[in-house]
Amino acid sequence: MTKTVTDVICPFCGTLCDDLEVVVSDDGKELYEVYNACAIGAEKFLHSQAKDRITRPRMRQEDGSWKEISYDEAIEYTARMLTDAKKPLMYGWSSTNCEAQAVGSEIGEAVGAVMDNTATVCHGTSLIAVQDIGIPSCTLGEIKNRADRILFWGCNPAHAHPRHMSRYSIFPRGFFTGKGHTGRKVIVVDPRPTDTASLADIHLQVEQGRDYELLDALRVAFKGEKLPDVVAGIPKAKIYEAAETLKSGRFAIIFFGMGVTQSLGKNHNIDEAIAVTRDLNEYTKAAIMPMRGHYNVTGSGQVWGWLFGFPYAVDLSRGFARYNPGETTSNDLLRRDEVDAVFVLGSDPGAHFPFSSVKKIYNRPSVAIDPHETPTTEVCKVHVPVAFVGVEIGGCAYRMDNVPIETRKVVEPPEGMMTDEEFLKRVLGRVKEIQGV
Amino acid sequence: METVTLTIKNQPDLYLEADNITPDAFAGKKAEEIAGLHVYVGREQHRLGDFFEVSGNAGATPEETKIVVNGDLSRVKYIGMKMAGGEVVVNGNADMYVGAWMQGGKLTVNGNVDAFAGTGMKGGELVINGNAGNYLGAAYRGDWRGMQGGKIVVKGNAGSDLGTFMNGGEIVVGGDVDVHVATHAEGGKIVIKGNAKSRLGGQMVEGEIYVLGDIDVMMPGFAYREDVDIEMDGIKGRFALYEGDLGERHRKRKGQPIYAKLYQQIGA
Numbered sequence: 001m002t003k004t005v006t007d008v009i010c011p012f013c014g015t016l017c018d019d020l021e022v023v024v025s026d027d028g029k030e031l032y033e034v035y036n037a038c039a040i041g042a043e044k045f046l047h048s049q050a051k052d053r054i055t056r057p058r059m060r061q062e063d064g065s066w067k068e069i070s071y072d073e074a075i076e077y078t079a080r081m082l083t084d085a086k087k088p089l090m091y092g093w094s095s096t097n098c099e100a101q102a103v104g105s106e107i108g109e110a111v112g113a114v115m116d117n118t119a120t121v122c123h124g125t126s127l128i129a130v131q132d133i134g135i136p137s138c139t140l141g142e143i144k145n146r147a148d149r150i151l152f153w154g155c156n157p158a159h160a161h162p163r164h165m166s167r168y169s170i171f172p173r174g175f176f177t178g179k180g181h182t183g184r185k186v187i188v189v190d191p192r193p194t195d196t197a198s199l200a201d202i203h204l205q206v207e208q209g210r211d212y213e214l215l216d217a218l219r220v221a222f223k224g225e226k227l228p229d230v231v232a233g234i235p236k237a238k239i240y241e242a243a244e245t246l247k248s249g250r251f252a253i254i255f256f257g258m259g260v261t262q263s264l265g266k267n268h269n270i271d272e273a274i275a276v277t278r279d280l281n282e283y284t285k286a287a288i289m290p291m292r293g294h295y296n297v298t299g300s301g302q303v304w305g306w307l308f309g310f311p312y313a314v315d316l317s318r319g320f321a322r323y324n325p326g327e328t329t330s331n332d333l334l335r336r337d338e339v340d341a342v343f344v345l346g347s348d349p350g351a352h353f354p355f356s357s358v359k360k361i362y363n364r365p366s367v368a369i370d371p372h373e374t375p376t377t378e379v380c381k382v383h384v385p386v387a388f389v390g391v392e393i394g395g396c397a398y399r400m401d402n403v404p405i406e407t408r409k410v411v412e413p414p415e416g417m418m419t420d421e422e423f424l425k426r427v428l429g430r431v432k433e434i435q436g437v
Numbered sequence: 438m439e440t441v442t443l444t445i446k447n448q449p450d451l452y453l454e455a456d457n458i459t460p461d462a463f464a465g466k467k468a469e470e471i472a473g474l475h476v477y478v479g480r481e482q483h484r485l486g487d488f489f490e491v492s493g494n495a496g497a498t499p500e501e502t503k504i505v506v507n508g509d510l511s512r513v514k515y516i517g518m519k520m521a522g523g524e525v526v527v528n529g530n531a532d533m534y535v536g537a538w539m540q541g542g543k544l545t546v547n548g549n550v551d552a553f554a555g556t557g558m559k560g561g562e563l564v565i566n567g568n569a570g571n572y573l574g575a576a577y578r579g580d581w582r583g584m585q586g587g588k589i590v591v592k593g594n595a596g597s598d599l600g601t602f603m604n605g606g607e608i609v610v611g612g613d614v615d616v617h618v619a620t621h622a623e624g625g626k627i628v629i630k631g632n633a634k635s636r637l638g639g640q641m642v643e644g645e646i647y648v649l650g651d652i653d654v655m656m657p658g659f660a661y662r663e664d665v666d667i668e669m670d671g672i673k674g675r676f677a678l679y680e681g682d683l684g685e686r687h688r689k690r691k692g693q694p695i696y697a698k699l700y701q702q703i704g705a
Contacts, residue, residue: 086479112480131579217657219684231657317480324578338452
């Protein structure tokens with residue numbers, strides 16, 4: 001017999017859908033079906049059942065092969081690596097719960113690590129802009145119920161956040177948005193004709209790398225000032241039209257993604273987009289929100305925000321928190337040889353970082369904590385498999401709008417498998433023993 | 438003026454944080470006391486003398502102290518940080534934060550510097566006879582007060598984010614600059630003798646930018662006003678005057694908004 005678990009939280013993307021239904025065996029040891037999730041989310045649940053899943057830590061041998069080791073040995077290696085290093089990098093943290101992030105932060109403080117999360121190659125630039133000029137934001141619920149002008153800038157939720165448009169932004173019928181998508185105007189700014197752009201009322205096909213200029217042009221247009229004939233490859237008439245569309249709404253929301261945060265100008269693009277939002281509030285209600293990727297990258301920013309005062313790239317090496325993206329960010333540290341050991345948990349820099357950085361990880365003592373085999377585990381010296389957070393263990397995660405949601409355990413992890421939090425607590429204990437505190 | 442000479446003898450295996458290399462920290466100290474000042478490599482604290490040969494004693498005050506630093510300093514951060522007086526001469530390339538939060542005195546680098554030189558500078562003179570990295574004379578992260586006073590002169594090129602949040606002082610770049618110049622600036626003056634790429638004066642409130650070479654892309658928020666003749670500090674010629682950033686907030690004088698000014702040379 002089977003049982004169905006309802007209201008399950010999806011631990012894949014920052015949308016944190018909370019309406020999944022999962023069919024599991026009566027003893028809770030096997031997971032059979034996932035309903036309501038998108039293809040990516042469903043796959044995450046189903047992958048926990050993979051027959052070839054790695055269930056014990058392993059250490060890389062001289063000849064490049066893996067040797068199975070015990071969790072105790074993995075804990076010893078990790079604790080020694082972190083205490084031997086002068087400046088270890090502890091990276092990742094975005095695909096785990098806040099409880100594990102908090103324990104990891106305690107380790108980072110004890111060993112004087114640089115703590116960095118996936119925002120470093122994602123929305124970190126947004127966080128810089130927020131620190132520079134603030135952010136008028138809101139929750140996804142407000143957007144569903146109120147927003148009638150939806151602007152997607154440099155993001156493609158049709159593929160990256162598949163249920164975002166149906167749950168929150170374009171299609172849902174909310175309290176003041178009873179007509180669903182027919183009552184909303186959608187603007188997409190993207191150099192490519194994406195699937196999201198195909199749903200737009202206005203698609204501004206911006207010239208690549210000219211987002212900052214286009215955002216500035218919108219601000220000029222709001223004020224009724226004169227524009228050059230063409231800005232960023234877009235005729236001024238179309239810019240004035242987009243500005244008028246935004247101003248005429250009752251509630252405008254700007255969603256933005258990697259297309260602006262990691263293209264030329266980075267934080268300045270977001271800085272200007274926030275300024276656009278601020279200006280719009282002169283005419284109507286407007287808010288702006290980053291399309292966060294990993295399901296709990298927002299949470300790691302929250303945890304470090306309350307522990308250290310900074311949301312990513314926190315350098316604890318001198319015993320106090322320093323933060324300066326460009327210096328204390330993972331790729332700069334790796335590229336410049338500023339760190340001498342690498343610890344990765346809940347992320348895959350092997351797949352996301354430039355090859356030059358990945359080579360540096362390969363050349364250093366390194367540990368990867370990850371339920372999966374990934375490009376990162378391939379370059380690390382020790383791989384510690386753990387239970388899937390949000391599938392085999394619960395815990396707190398923050399949605400892209402900074403709403404904390406408690407994820408749920410739906411199935412048992414394989415026999416004898418540790419969770420992120422258990423592993424980190426053991427490492428912290430061992431670090432304290434080694435340091436004699 | 439007394440001179441202290443530091444010559445690097447051991448390169449750090451990571452990077453050296455040497456925020457004590459300032460006339461202010463050296464003043465009143467003998468060579469052996471200076472060698473005992475702390476530096477950091479990662480979380481480990483070391484002595485300055487572990488990495489540098491120190492010769493000569495410092496003057497009684499920062500103003501009477503000159504520091505000469507020799508060798509490859511491309512792994513040494515924070516040289517001249519927060520210095521308020523005296524003189525520092527760096528003979529070689531230096532890493533990040535050279536002259537950051539500098540308040541007075543003179544700092545000369547006979548080489549290149551990495552990013553964040555002159556961050557949040559308040560006074561004094563910073564001369565870089567090579568190239569400068571990104572964020573020259575910019576604000577520290579999250580600070581709305583960038584460079585507030587003093588002068589930075591770069592013989593070569595400068596990177597991106599030059600003079601972010603600048604609200605006073607002067608930066609002169611002999612060569613070319615990368616994107617984002619004087620973003621969010623509310624004052625100060627930037628002279629670029631070479632070429633600029635794009636995003637000059639984005640979100641700029643007040644202040645002046647002079648460009649003697651080309652500009653790849655002009656901000657849409659800058660509007661052409663008129664041609665003017667300019668003669669100042671060795672710059673002479675006919676310039677096109679643009680005002681902006683029209684999208685940004687501006688204070689008013691006698692009912693008229695005061696814009697930031699961008700001058701681009703169009704003739705001799």
